[in-house]
Amino acid sequence: MRNIEVCVSPELIHLYDTKxxxxxxxxxxxxxxxxxxxxxxxxxxxxxxxxxxxCRAMSPSGYVIAGERNGLTAEGFELGxxxxxxxDNAYAxxxxxMTTTNGTLAIEKTKTDANRILLGAFVNLKAxxxxxxxxxxxxxxxxxxxxxxxxxxxxxxxxxxxxxLHLHFxxxxxxxxxxxxxxxxxxxxxxxxxxxxxxxxRLQNHNIEADIDFCLxxxxxxxxxxxxxEELIAFEMSGK
Amino acid sequence: MRNIEVCVSPELIHLYDTKxxxxxxxxxxxxxxxxxxxxxxxxxxxxxxxxxxxCRAMSPSGYVIAGERNGLTAEGFELGxxxxxxxDNAYAxxxxxMTTTNGTLAIEKTKTDANRILLGAFVNLKAxxxxxxxxxxxxxxxxxxxxxxxxxxxxxxxxxxxxxLHLHFxxxxxxxxxxxxxxxxxxxxxxxxxxxxxxxxRLQNHNIEADIDFCLxxxxxxxxxxxxxEELIAFEMSGK
Numbered sequence: 001m002r003n004i005e006v007c008v009s010p011e012l013i014h015l016y017d018t019k020x021x022x023x024x025x026x027x028x029x030x031x032x033x034x035x036x037x038x039x040x041x042x043x044x045x046x047x048x049x050x051x052x053x054x055c056r057a058m059s060p061s062g063y064v065i066a067g068e069r070n071g072l073t074a075e076g077f078e079l080g081x082x083x084x085x086x087x088d089n090a091y092a093x094x095x096x097x098m099t100t101t102n103g104t105l106a107i108e109k110t111k112t113d114a115n116r117i118l119l120g121a122f123v124n125l126k127a128x129x130x131x132x133x134x135x136x137x138x139x140x141x142x143x144x145x146x147x148x149x150x151x152x153x154x155x156x157x158x159x160x161x162x163x164x165l166h167l168h169f170x171x172x173x174x175x176x177x178x179x180x181x182x183x184x185x186x187x188x189x190x191x192x193x194x195x196x197x198x199x200x201x202r203l204q205n206h207n208i209e210a211d212i213d214f215c216l217x218x219x220x221x222x223x224x225x226x227x228x229x230e231e232l233i234a235f236e237m238s239g240k
Numbered sequence: 241m242r243n244i245e246v247c248v249s250p251e252l253i254h255l256y257d258t259k260x261x262x263x264x265x266x267x268x269x270x271x272x273x274x275x276x277x278x279x280x281x282x283x284x285x286x287x288x289x290x291x292x293x294x295c296r297a298m299s300p301s302g303y304v305i306a307g308e309r310n311g312l313t314a315e316g317f318e319l320g321x322x323x324x325x326x327x328d329n330a331y332a333x334x335x336x337x338m339t340t341t342n343g344t345l346a347i348e349k350t351k352t353d354a355n356r357i358l359l360g361a362f363v364n365l366k367a368x369x370x371x372x373x374x375x376x377x378x379x380x381x382x383x384x385x386x387x388x389x390x391x392x393x394x395x396x397x398x399x400x401x402x403x404x405l406h407l408h409f410x411x412x413x414x415x416x417x418x419x420x421x422x423x424x425x426x427x428x429x430x431x432x433x434x435x436x437x438x439x440x441x442r443l444q445n446h447n448i449e450a451d452i453d454f455c456l457x458x459x460x461x462x463x464x465x466x467x468x469x470e471e472l473i474a475f476e477m478s479g480k
Contacts, residue, residue: 008390012251015388148255150248152414172438174392178422181433185425193421198412 003138004169006158006176009145010106019113022137024128024161026120027144028153029199030081031103032225033121033215034066035232037083040124040221042092045231049097050104052077058097067099071208074099083123083214095231102144110142111227119225119232120157122218127237129164131224139169141176152197153215156190159183160218191216243378244405245413246398249385250346259353262377264368264401266360267384268393269439270321271340272465273361273455274306275472277323280364280461282332285471289337290344292317298337307339311446314339323363323454335471342384350382351467359465359472360397362458367477369404371464379409381416392437393455396430399423431456 007016026032035046049055052067052074059065059076066079073080081100085091111117115137118128132139141161143154159179162171171177186193194216195201224235247256266272275286289295292307292314299305299316306319313320321340325331351357355377358368372379381401383394399419402411411417426433434456435441464475 008248009252011255012249012388012390015251146414148252150252150415150418152418155414155418172441174386174395174438175390177436178390178392178395178419181426182418182422186421196417198414201412 001170004171005173006141008143008150008175011148013109018110020115021140022116023110023114024118024120024141025106026154026157027103031100032119034083036121036123038086039225039234041086042089044095046096048104049099055097055099063097064094065097082211106142106144117227124221126219127222133168155179241410244409244411246381246415248383248390248415251388253349258350260355261380262356263350263354264358264360264381265346266394266397267343271343272359274323276361276363278326279465279474281326282329284335285473286336288344289339295337295339303337304334305337322451346382346384357467364461366459367462373408395419396423
Protein backbone atom coordinates (compact mmCIF):
# COMPACT_ATOMS: atom_id res chain seq x y z
CA MET A 1 0.00 0.00 0.00
CA ARG A 2 1.23 3.48 -0.76
CA ASN A 3 2.33 5.78 2.02
CA ILE A 4 1.29 9.29 3.09
CA GLU A 5 3.33 11.63 5.31
CA VAL A 6 3.10 15.22 6.55
CA CYS A 7 6.02 17.57 7.15
CA VAL A 8 4.77 20.42 9.37
CA SER A 9 7.48 22.96 8.45
CA PRO A 10 9.91 23.54 5.55
CA GLU A 11 12.63 23.65 8.24
CA LEU A 12 12.11 19.92 8.82
CA ILE A 13 12.06 18.88 5.15
CA HIS A 14 15.65 17.53 5.28
CA LEU A 15 14.32 14.75 7.55
CA TYR A 16 12.06 13.45 4.77
CA ASP A 17 12.83 11.60 1.59
CA THR A 18 11.05 13.41 -1.25
CA LYS A 19 12.44 11.25 -4.05
CA UNK A 20 9.75 10.01 -6.41
CA UNK A 21 6.92 11.28 -4.22
CA UNK A 22 4.00 13.48 -5.07
CA UNK A 23 4.58 16.53 -2.90
CA UNK A 24 1.63 18.75 -1.94
CA UNK A 25 2.68 22.27 -0.97
CA UNK A 26 0.24 23.98 1.42
CA UNK A 27 0.07 27.70 2.17
CA UNK A 28 -3.63 28.24 2.87
CA UNK A 29 -3.41 31.94 3.90
CA UNK A 30 -3.11 32.80 1.08
CA UNK A 31 -0.56 31.69 -1.54
CA UNK A 32 -1.87 28.27 -2.59
CA UNK A 33 -5.54 29.32 -2.24
CA UNK A 34 -4.91 32.38 -4.40
CA UNK A 35 -3.02 30.31 -6.97
CA UNK A 36 -5.93 27.86 -7.24
CA UNK A 37 -8.39 30.75 -7.63
CA UNK A 38 -6.23 32.17 -10.42
CA UNK A 39 -5.87 28.81 -12.22
CA UNK A 40 -9.59 28.04 -11.88
CA UNK A 41 -10.32 31.44 -13.39
CA UNK A 42 -8.34 30.80 -16.50
CA UNK A 43 -4.88 32.28 -15.98
CA UNK A 44 -2.40 30.59 -18.35
CA UNK A 45 0.25 30.00 -15.68
CA UNK A 46 1.69 31.24 -12.40
CA UNK A 47 5.41 31.59 -11.81
CA UNK A 48 6.14 31.64 -8.06
CA UNK A 49 8.87 34.09 -7.13
CA UNK A 50 10.67 34.47 -3.80
CA UNK A 51 11.03 38.26 -3.59
CA UNK A 52 9.42 41.48 -4.81
CA UNK A 53 12.39 42.68 -6.86
CA UNK A 54 12.72 39.48 -8.93
CA CYS A 55 8.98 39.56 -9.47
CA ARG A 56 9.01 43.18 -10.60
CA ALA A 57 11.72 42.29 -13.13
CA MET A 58 9.28 39.97 -14.91
CA SER A 59 6.84 42.72 -15.80
CA PRO A 60 8.61 43.84 -19.02
CA SER A 61 8.40 40.22 -20.32
CA GLY A 62 4.62 40.40 -20.29
CA TYR A 63 3.84 38.94 -16.88
CA VAL A 64 1.14 40.43 -14.69
CA ILE A 65 2.97 40.84 -11.38
CA ALA A 66 1.33 40.07 -8.03
CA GLY A 67 2.85 40.90 -4.68
CA GLU A 68 2.11 42.39 -1.32
CA ARG A 69 3.96 43.78 1.65
CA ASN A 70 2.34 44.47 4.99
CA GLY A 71 -1.13 43.80 3.65
CA LEU A 72 -0.94 46.27 0.77
CA THR A 73 -0.34 45.73 -2.95
CA ALA A 74 3.37 46.40 -3.48
CA GLU A 75 4.37 49.59 -5.29
CA GLY A 76 4.25 49.18 -9.05
CA PHE A 77 2.39 45.83 -8.79
CA GLU A 78 -0.93 45.24 -10.51
CA LEU A 79 -2.17 42.68 -7.97
CA GLY A 80 -1.83 41.97 -4.26
CA UNK A 81 -2.23 38.49 -2.75
CA UNK A 82 -6.02 38.33 -2.63
CA UNK A 83 -7.70 35.35 -4.31
CA UNK A 84 -10.78 37.50 -4.98
CA UNK A 85 -8.95 39.61 -7.59
CA UNK A 86 -8.88 36.61 -9.97
CA UNK A 87 -12.60 35.81 -9.87
CA ASP A 88 -14.89 36.23 -12.91
CA ASN A 89 -11.97 35.27 -15.16
CA ALA A 90 -10.51 38.73 -14.59
CA TYR A 91 -7.04 37.58 -15.66
CA ALA A 92 -7.94 34.70 -17.98
CA UNK A 93 -5.19 33.92 -20.47
CA UNK A 94 -2.57 35.98 -18.62
CA UNK A 95 0.74 34.75 -17.28
CA UNK A 96 1.16 35.70 -13.63
CA UNK A 97 4.39 36.17 -11.66
CA MET A 98 3.54 35.98 -7.94
CA THR A 99 5.71 36.56 -4.87
CA THR A 100 5.18 34.15 -2.03
CA THR A 101 8.02 33.68 0.43
CA ASN A 102 6.89 30.57 2.35
CA GLY A 103 5.35 28.86 -0.68
CA THR A 104 8.28 29.46 -3.02
CA LEU A 105 10.70 28.22 -0.36
CA ALA A 106 8.69 25.02 0.01
CA ILE A 107 8.72 24.46 -3.77
CA GLU A 108 12.46 25.17 -4.05
CA LYS A 109 13.26 22.67 -1.30
CA THR A 110 11.44 19.77 -2.96
CA LYS A 111 11.30 20.25 -6.73
CA THR A 112 14.58 18.48 -7.57
CA ASP A 113 13.55 15.06 -6.27
CA ALA A 114 9.78 15.02 -6.27
CA ASN A 115 7.76 13.13 -8.88
CA ARG A 116 5.24 15.95 -9.00
CA ILE A 117 4.53 19.10 -7.02
CA LEU A 118 0.89 19.99 -6.41
CA LEU A 119 -0.82 22.96 -4.79
CA GLY A 120 -2.79 22.16 -1.63
CA ALA A 121 -5.84 24.32 -0.85
CA PHE A 122 -9.28 23.77 0.68
CA VAL A 123 -10.88 25.24 -2.45
CA ASN A 124 -9.95 22.13 -4.44
CA LEU A 125 -9.40 19.57 -1.65
CA LYS A 126 -11.41 16.71 -3.15
CA ALA A 127 -10.02 17.19 -6.68
CA UNK A 128 -6.46 16.92 -5.32
CA UNK A 129 -7.39 13.87 -3.25
CA UNK A 130 -8.90 12.19 -6.33
CA UNK A 131 -5.85 12.98 -8.45
CA UNK A 132 -3.46 11.57 -5.83
CA UNK A 133 -5.57 8.45 -5.34
CA UNK A 134 -5.28 7.69 -9.06
CA UNK A 135 -1.46 7.94 -9.06
CA UNK A 136 0.99 5.24 -7.98
CA UNK A 137 3.22 7.51 -5.91
CA UNK A 138 3.67 7.95 -2.18
CA UNK A 139 2.59 11.38 -0.90
CA UNK A 140 4.37 13.99 1.17
CA UNK A 141 2.29 16.96 2.29
CA UNK A 142 4.56 19.92 3.05
CA UNK A 143 3.08 22.73 5.13
CA UNK A 144 4.65 26.08 4.31
CA UNK A 145 4.05 27.20 7.90
CA UNK A 146 4.74 30.68 9.21
CA UNK A 147 8.37 31.75 9.46
CA UNK A 148 9.34 28.12 9.94
CA UNK A 149 6.84 27.38 12.69
CA UNK A 150 3.92 24.93 12.74
CA UNK A 151 0.80 26.73 11.57
CA UNK A 152 -2.82 25.88 12.18
CA UNK A 153 -4.46 26.41 8.79
CA UNK A 154 -1.84 24.50 6.80
CA UNK A 155 -1.88 21.68 9.37
CA UNK A 156 -5.67 21.41 9.22
CA UNK A 157 -5.56 21.15 5.44
CA UNK A 158 -2.90 18.42 5.74
CA UNK A 159 -5.22 16.58 8.14
CA UNK A 160 -8.15 17.02 5.75
CA UNK A 161 -6.17 15.54 2.86
CA UNK A 162 -4.98 12.57 4.95
CA UNK A 163 -8.57 12.06 6.10
CA UNK A 164 -9.76 12.00 2.47
CA LEU A 165 -7.07 9.50 1.45
CA HIS A 166 -6.78 7.21 4.47
CA LEU A 167 -8.59 4.31 2.82
CA HIS A 168 -6.03 4.27 -0.01
CA PHE A 169 -2.80 5.14 1.78
CA UNK A 170 -1.22 3.85 4.96
CA UNK A 171 0.89 5.97 7.28
CA UNK A 172 3.41 5.49 10.04
CA UNK A 173 3.94 9.25 10.17
CA UNK A 174 2.94 10.71 13.53
CA UNK A 175 2.10 14.16 12.17
CA UNK A 176 -0.24 12.58 9.59
CA UNK A 177 -2.00 10.60 12.36
CA UNK A 178 -2.25 13.66 14.64
CA UNK A 179 -3.46 16.10 11.98
CA UNK A 180 -6.05 13.67 10.60
CA UNK A 181 -7.53 13.48 14.10
CA UNK A 182 -7.26 17.26 14.57
CA UNK A 183 -9.13 17.89 11.32
CA UNK A 184 -11.81 15.27 11.93
CA UNK A 185 -12.62 16.59 15.41
CA UNK A 186 -12.80 20.21 14.20
CA UNK A 187 -14.17 19.92 10.65
CA UNK A 188 -17.68 20.94 11.76
CA UNK A 189 -16.36 24.25 13.10
CA UNK A 190 -13.28 24.93 11.01
CA UNK A 191 -13.83 28.66 10.75
CA UNK A 192 -14.30 29.15 14.51
CA UNK A 193 -11.36 26.93 15.36
CA UNK A 194 -9.14 28.72 12.87
CA UNK A 195 -10.24 32.06 14.29
CA UNK A 196 -7.76 31.29 17.09
CA UNK A 197 -4.86 30.85 14.64
CA UNK A 198 -2.07 33.38 14.91
CA UNK A 199 -1.95 33.97 11.15
CA UNK A 200 -5.73 34.38 10.80
CA UNK A 201 -5.55 37.01 13.54
CA ARG A 202 -2.81 38.85 11.71
CA LEU A 203 -4.88 38.78 8.51
CA GLN A 204 -7.99 40.00 10.33
CA ASN A 205 -5.98 43.03 11.37
CA HIS A 206 -5.69 43.82 7.68
CA ASN A 207 -9.48 43.66 7.17
CA ILE A 208 -9.41 40.75 4.80
CA GLU A 209 -12.09 38.55 6.33
CA ALA A 210 -13.50 37.95 2.83
CA ASP A 211 -10.15 36.45 1.79
CA ILE A 212 -10.13 34.19 4.86
CA ASP A 213 -13.67 33.00 4.13
CA PHE A 214 -12.67 32.24 0.56
CA CYS A 215 -9.52 30.32 1.59
CA LEU A 216 -11.57 28.11 3.95
CA UNK A 217 -14.32 27.29 1.45
CA UNK A 218 -14.08 23.63 0.45
CA UNK A 219 -14.31 22.23 -3.07
CA UNK A 220 -15.22 25.28 -5.10
CA UNK A 221 -13.03 23.99 -7.92
CA UNK A 222 -12.63 20.65 -9.63
CA UNK A 223 -9.11 21.20 -10.98
CA UNK A 224 -5.63 20.40 -9.68
CA UNK A 225 -2.67 22.82 -9.60
CA UNK A 226 0.63 21.30 -10.75
CA UNK A 227 4.19 22.54 -11.18
CA UNK A 228 5.35 22.12 -14.79
CA UNK A 229 8.93 23.32 -15.23
CA GLU A 230 8.99 26.67 -13.45
CA GLU A 231 5.27 27.31 -13.87
CA LEU A 232 2.15 26.28 -12.01
CA ILE A 233 -0.64 25.18 -14.32
CA ALA A 234 -4.14 23.76 -14.09
CA PHE A 235 -5.01 20.11 -14.68
CA GLU A 236 -8.71 19.57 -15.36
CA MET A 237 -10.30 16.74 -13.40
CA SER A 238 -13.61 16.70 -15.25
CA GLY A 239 -14.55 13.48 -17.02
CA LYS A 240 -12.65 11.37 -14.52
CA MET B 241 -1.40 37.27 31.28
CA ARG B 242 1.49 34.85 30.98
CA ASN B 243 2.07 33.01 27.74
CA ILE B 244 2.38 29.31 26.84
CA GLU B 245 3.95 27.91 23.66
CA VAL B 246 4.84 24.50 22.23
CA CYS B 247 7.85 23.69 20.05
CA VAL B 248 7.17 20.34 18.34
CA SER B 249 10.81 19.45 17.56
CA PRO B 250 14.26 20.39 18.91
CA GLU B 251 15.12 21.24 15.28
CA LEU B 252 12.76 24.22 15.47
CA ILE B 253 13.96 25.54 18.83
CA HIS B 254 15.99 28.36 17.20
CA LEU B 255 12.65 29.93 16.16
CA TYR B 256 11.64 30.37 19.82
CA ASP B 257 12.87 32.74 22.48
CA THR B 258 13.67 30.67 25.58
CA LYS B 259 15.05 33.54 27.65
CA UNK B 260 13.56 33.70 31.13
CA UNK B 261 10.96 31.02 30.38
CA UNK B 262 10.16 27.83 32.21
CA UNK B 263 10.97 25.15 29.65
CA UNK B 264 9.32 21.74 29.92
CA UNK B 265 11.28 18.99 28.15
CA UNK B 266 9.10 16.10 27.00
CA UNK B 267 10.31 12.65 25.95
CA UNK B 268 7.43 10.39 27.00
CA UNK B 269 8.82 7.11 25.53
CA UNK B 270 10.77 6.82 27.78
CA UNK B 271 13.41 9.29 29.01
CA UNK B 272 11.34 11.82 30.96
CA UNK B 273 8.88 9.17 32.24
CA UNK B 274 11.77 7.02 33.47
CA UNK B 275 13.45 10.02 35.09
CA UNK B 276 10.26 10.89 36.99
CA UNK B 277 9.90 7.25 38.12
CA UNK B 278 13.49 7.33 39.38
CA UNK B 279 13.08 10.67 41.19
CA UNK B 280 9.76 9.60 42.73
CA UNK B 281 11.46 6.46 43.98
CA UNK B 282 14.13 8.32 45.85
CA UNK B 283 17.17 8.54 43.59
CA UNK B 284 19.39 11.42 44.70
CA UNK B 285 19.86 12.85 41.20
CA UNK B 286 19.98 12.01 37.51
CA UNK B 287 22.68 13.34 35.21
CA UNK B 288 21.49 13.18 31.59
CA UNK B 289 24.24 12.16 29.19
CA UNK B 290 24.22 12.25 25.39
CA UNK B 291 26.11 9.04 24.56
CA UNK B 292 26.94 5.62 25.99
CA UNK B 293 30.70 6.18 26.25
CA UNK B 294 30.46 9.39 28.29
CA CYS B 295 27.92 7.67 30.49
CA ARG B 296 30.12 4.63 31.03
CA ALA B 297 32.95 6.95 32.08
CA MET B 298 30.90 8.11 35.08
CA SER B 299 30.71 4.67 36.65
CA PRO B 300 34.06 4.88 38.50
CA SER B 301 32.87 8.13 40.19
CA GLY B 302 30.08 6.23 41.91
CA TYR B 303 27.22 6.75 39.46
CA VAL B 304 24.83 3.96 38.62
CA ILE B 305 24.85 4.02 34.82
CA ALA B 306 21.69 3.56 32.76
CA GLY B 307 21.64 3.12 29.01
CA GLU B 308 20.19 1.07 26.25
CA ARG B 309 20.85 0.31 22.62
CA ASN B 310 18.36 -1.43 20.35
CA GLY B 311 16.07 -2.28 23.22
CA LEU B 312 18.69 -4.03 25.36
CA THR B 313 20.64 -2.83 28.40
CA ALA B 314 23.99 -1.65 27.03
CA GLU B 315 27.04 -3.80 27.76
CA GLY B 316 28.52 -3.03 31.15
CA PHE B 317 25.48 -0.95 32.21
CA GLU B 318 23.50 -1.75 35.35
CA LEU B 319 20.20 -0.35 34.03
CA GLY B 320 18.41 -0.02 30.71
CA UNK B 321 15.82 2.69 30.01
CA UNK B 322 12.82 1.08 31.68
CA UNK B 323 10.98 3.12 34.33
CA UNK B 324 9.95 -0.11 36.07
CA UNK B 325 13.51 -0.80 37.24
CA UNK B 326 13.30 2.13 39.67
CA UNK B 327 10.08 1.13 41.43
CA ASP B 328 9.96 0.08 45.11
CA ASN B 329 12.79 2.52 45.83
CA ALA B 330 15.22 0.09 44.22
CA TYR B 331 17.82 2.83 43.67
CA ALA B 332 16.89 5.23 46.47
CA UNK B 333 19.77 7.48 47.44
CA UNK B 334 21.84 6.64 44.35
CA UNK B 335 23.16 9.08 41.79
CA UNK B 336 22.19 7.99 38.27
CA UNK B 337 23.92 8.81 34.97
CA MET B 338 21.43 8.16 32.15
CA THR B 339 21.90 8.28 28.37
CA THR B 340 19.06 9.83 26.43
CA THR B 341 19.87 11.24 23.01
CA ASN B 342 16.70 13.24 22.26
CA GLY B 343 16.15 14.42 25.83
CA THR B 344 19.75 15.49 26.43
CA LEU B 345 19.77 17.37 23.13
CA ALA B 346 16.61 19.24 24.15
CA ILE B 347 18.13 20.19 27.51
CA GLU B 348 21.42 21.31 25.92
CA LYS B 349 19.60 23.54 23.44
CA THR B 350 17.68 25.46 26.11
CA LYS B 351 19.55 25.43 29.41
CA THR B 352 21.61 28.58 28.84
CA ASP B 353 18.67 30.96 28.59
CA ALA B 354 15.79 29.27 30.37
CA ASN B 355 14.63 30.32 33.81
CA ARG B 356 14.06 26.71 34.75
CA ILE B 357 14.04 23.38 32.98
CA LEU B 358 11.41 20.84 34.03
CA LEU B 359 10.73 17.25 33.05
CA GLY B 360 7.40 16.67 31.30
CA ALA B 361 5.71 13.29 31.78
CA PHE B 362 2.16 11.99 32.13
CA VAL B 363 3.09 10.33 35.44
CA ASN B 364 3.29 13.76 37.11
CA LEU B 365 1.23 15.92 34.75
CA LYS B 366 -0.90 17.70 37.34
CA ALA B 367 2.02 18.35 39.71
CA UNK B 368 3.95 20.04 36.89
CA UNK B 369 0.87 22.06 35.89
CA UNK B 370 0.40 23.21 39.49
CA UNK B 371 4.07 24.17 39.83
CA UNK B 372 4.00 26.20 36.60
CA UNK B 373 0.76 27.92 37.53
CA UNK B 374 2.37 29.17 40.75
CA UNK B 375 5.36 30.69 38.93
CA UNK B 376 5.48 34.06 37.17
CA UNK B 377 7.23 32.85 34.04
CA UNK B 378 6.03 32.20 30.52
CA UNK B 379 6.19 28.55 29.47
CA UNK B 380 7.76 26.81 26.50
CA UNK B 381 7.02 23.10 26.11
CA UNK B 382 9.73 21.44 24.04
CA UNK B 383 8.92 18.04 22.56
CA UNK B 384 12.04 15.91 22.14
CA UNK B 385 10.41 14.24 19.14
CA UNK B 386 11.91 11.31 17.25
CA UNK B 387 15.03 12.00 15.22
CA UNK B 388 13.89 15.58 14.77
CA UNK B 389 10.36 14.77 13.63
CA UNK B 390 7.03 15.59 15.25
CA UNK B 391 6.02 12.71 17.51
CA UNK B 392 2.62 11.72 18.78
CA UNK B 393 3.21 10.91 22.44
CA UNK B 394 5.24 14.03 23.19
CA UNK B 395 2.72 16.18 21.30
CA UNK B 396 -0.20 14.70 23.25
CA UNK B 397 1.55 15.44 26.53
CA UNK B 398 2.15 19.03 25.36
CA UNK B 399 -1.56 19.29 24.57
CA UNK B 400 -2.46 17.87 27.97
CA UNK B 401 -0.29 20.42 29.77
CA UNK B 402 -1.72 23.32 27.73
CA UNK B 403 -5.22 21.98 28.48
CA UNK B 404 -4.44 21.94 32.22
CA LEU B 405 -3.07 25.48 32.16
CA HIS B 406 -5.30 27.27 29.66
CA LEU B 407 -7.23 29.21 32.31
CA HIS B 408 -4.01 30.75 33.59
CA PHE B 409 -2.00 31.23 30.42
CA UNK B 410 -2.86 32.71 27.05
CA UNK B 411 -1.40 31.54 23.77
CA UNK B 412 -0.99 32.79 20.23
CA UNK B 413 1.06 29.71 19.41
CA UNK B 414 -0.60 27.55 16.75
CA UNK B 415 0.98 24.30 17.91
CA UNK B 416 -0.30 24.93 21.46
CA UNK B 417 -3.84 25.52 20.09
CA UNK B 418 -3.68 22.44 17.83
CA UNK B 419 -2.24 20.06 20.43
CA UNK B 420 -4.66 21.18 23.16
CA UNK B 421 -7.51 20.25 20.80
CA UNK B 422 -5.80 16.99 19.81
CA UNK B 423 -5.40 15.97 23.45
CA UNK B 424 -8.91 16.97 24.48
CA UNK B 425 -10.55 15.01 21.66
CA UNK B 426 -8.46 11.89 22.36
CA UNK B 427 -7.97 11.96 26.15
CA UNK B 428 -10.67 9.32 26.69
CA UNK B 429 -8.76 6.85 24.50
CA UNK B 430 -5.15 7.90 24.80
CA UNK B 431 -3.74 4.40 24.82
CA UNK B 432 -5.63 3.30 21.70
CA UNK B 433 -4.83 6.50 19.85
CA UNK B 434 -1.17 6.23 20.76
CA UNK B 435 -1.13 2.62 19.62
CA UNK B 436 -0.92 4.10 16.11
CA UNK B 437 2.20 6.10 16.94
CA UNK B 438 5.35 5.12 15.10
CA UNK B 439 7.45 5.11 18.25
CA UNK B 440 4.96 3.06 20.28
CA UNK B 441 5.01 0.50 17.48
CA ARG B 442 8.78 0.36 17.59
CA LEU B 443 8.69 -0.14 21.36
CA GLN B 444 6.05 -2.86 21.09
CA ASN B 445 8.48 -4.74 18.86
CA HIS B 446 10.78 -4.86 21.87
CA ASN B 447 8.07 -6.38 24.09
CA ILE B 448 7.91 -3.51 26.50
CA GLU B 449 4.15 -2.99 26.65
CA ALA B 450 4.45 -2.68 30.45
CA ASP B 451 6.79 0.29 29.98
CA ILE B 452 4.32 1.93 27.57
CA ASP B 453 1.43 1.43 30.02
CA PHE B 454 3.52 2.99 32.77
CA CYS B 455 4.53 6.01 30.63
CA LEU B 456 0.87 6.73 29.79
CA UNK B 457 -0.42 6.48 33.37
CA UNK B 458 -1.44 9.94 34.57
CA UNK B 459 -0.62 11.50 37.94
CA UNK B 460 1.07 8.63 39.78
CA UNK B 461 3.45 11.12 41.37
CA UNK B 462 3.03 14.46 43.10
CA UNK B 463 6.56 15.74 42.54
CA UNK B 464 8.21 17.88 39.89
CA UNK B 465 11.51 17.10 38.14
CA UNK B 466 13.85 20.09 37.79
CA UNK B 467 17.31 20.69 36.35
CA UNK B 468 19.69 22.03 39.02
CA UNK B 469 23.15 22.66 37.57
CA GLU B 470 23.88 19.52 35.56
CA GLU B 471 21.58 17.29 37.59
CA LEU B 472 17.88 16.56 37.56
CA ILE B 473 16.36 16.51 41.03
CA ALA B 474 12.94 16.14 42.64
CA PHE B 475 10.91 19.04 44.01
CA GLU B 476 8.19 17.88 46.41
CA MET B 477 4.77 19.41 45.77
CA SER B 478 3.08 18.12 48.90
CA GLY B 479 1.84 20.74 51.33
CA LYS B 480 1.27 23.28 48.55
